[in-house]
Amino acid sequence: xxxxxxSGGGLVQPGGSLRLxxxxxxxxxxxxxMTWVRQAPGKxxxxxxxxxxxxxEKHYVDSVKGRxxxxxxxxxxxxxxxxxxxxxxxxxxxxxxxxxxxxxxxTFDFWGQxxxxxxxx
Amino acid sequence: xxQMTQSPxxxxxxxxxxxxxxxxxxxxxxxxxxxxxxxxxxxxKFLIYAASSLQSGVPSRFSGSGSGTDFTLTISSLQPxxxxxxxxxxxxxxxxxxxxxxxxxxx
Numbered sequence: 004x005x006x007x008x009x010s011g012g013g014l015v016q017p018g019g020s021l022r023l024x025x026x027x028x029x030x031x032x033x034x035x036x037m038t039w040v041r042q043a044p045g046k047x048x049x050x051x052x053x054x055x056x057x058x059x060e061k062h063y064v065d066s067v068k069g070r071x072x073x074x075x076x077x078x079x080x081x082x083x084x085x086x087x088x089x090x091x092x093x094x095x096x097x098x099x100x101x102x103x104x105x106x107x108x109x110t111f112d113f114w115g116q117x118x119x120x121x122x123x124x
Numbered sequence: 125x126x127q128m129t130q131s132p133x134x135x136x137x138x139x140x141x142x143x144x145x146x147x148x149x150x151x152x153x154x155x156x157x158x159x160x161x162x163x164x165x166x167x168x169k170f171l172i173y174a175a176s177s178l179q180s181g182v183p184s185r186f187s188g189s190g191s192g193t194d195f196t197l198t199i200s201s202l203q204p205x206x207x208x209x210x211x212x213x214x215x216x217x218x219x220x221x222x223x224x225x226x227x228x229x230x231x
Contacts, residue, residue, distance in 0.1 A: 038220070040168075047225040048160075048168065048211055053218070062218045065125075098167055108174045109215035110158050114167035 005029040005113045007099050012118030019089050023118055025082040025099030030113075033057070033077040036102035038111060039084050041095035041120075049095075052084065053102060067093075089122045096120075126150050126214050130223035136231040143199040145226045147212035152192045156216035159188055159197050162225075163208045172197065173215075202228070 011023040025037070039051040052063045052073040061073050072085040082099050096117040103112035127150035137143050147157065155175035160168040170179050172188040175195055185200045199206055207230055212223040 047209075048162075048213075048222040050213075050220040050222065053220070064219045105173050105177065105179075108156060108158075108177075109220070110170055110173045110179075111160070111168070111213070112170050112179070114169075116167055 005101065007101065007113060007115035009097065009099050009115045009118035012097065012120045014121045014123065015089055016124050017090060017122055019122070020085070020087045021089065021120060023084040023086065023097055023099075023120070025115055027080045027082065027099075027101070030101070032075075032080040036109075037075060037082045038100045038102050039073060039082075040098045040100055040111070040114075041093075042098070042117070043092075043095045046095075051097070054082070086120070089120075091122050094120060094122045125219055126153060126217060126221055128212055128214055128221050128223040130210075130212055130226050132226060133224065134227040134229060136229050137202050138231045139202055139204055141202045141231075143202050143206075143228060145197045145210055145212075145228075147190075147195040147197070147223050149193045149195075149214055149216075153214045153216035155191050156214055157188070157190065157195050158213045158215055159186075160211045160213065161206075161208045162211065168211065171210075199228075 006028045008026045038053040054073045070088045074083045098117045100111040101113040157175040159172040162168040176188045209225045209227045
């Protein structure tokens with residue numbers, strides 16, 4: 004059974020840092036792109052970043068470029084999101100998701116339950 | 125970046141109703157369009173890929189159509205468990221953008 008479990012969220016002051024983790028199990032982690040998606044309270048879904056199977060390629064939404072860094076440790080089946088220079092608008096539930104491919108089409112086929120990040124003084 | 129626009133933002137419907145949600149892309153995305161369902165307090169659930177292909181285990185009352193810039197998600201006969209928020213998402217290019225969501229509520 005595929006499982007994704009996020010951790011590391013919490014309350015942080017503006018300008019602070021947090022490191023989110025996502026522990027994966029039930030599939031060959033190194034064979035999949037992985038993604039972070041966030042959802043501000045009462046709002047919709049926003050794609051944040053993704054990373055290639057071997058970590059050699061990374062992409063970010065413009066609003067987090069230069070502040071967030073996505074990484075992975077395939078030996079430990081783990082995905083990370085280092086978040087620096089946090090702003091109030093980064094407050095959200097952060098989901099990690101597996102990016103699967105059905106007949107060549109990319110999909111977010113499995114999701115974790117999310118970890119809440121609150122940026123406030 | 126490709127912008128995804130859903131309509132309506134919300135709708136009220138009764139059990140048994142046929143429901144249609146529209147998603148429009150700001151440029152052609154061929155059929156690189158996915159649909160997700162999210163219930164309160166839960167993670168999104170993947171429903172449809174390639175605009176019209178049902179994920180395994182998704183009830184056949186769900187269907188998707190469209191290509192290019194205009195897409196639809198249809199629920200042929202709304203069931204109590206279908207009251208949720210639905211999101212479209214393009215997988216044509218990065219960043220992978222979502223629509224703003226359509227909340228389906230009980231009339």
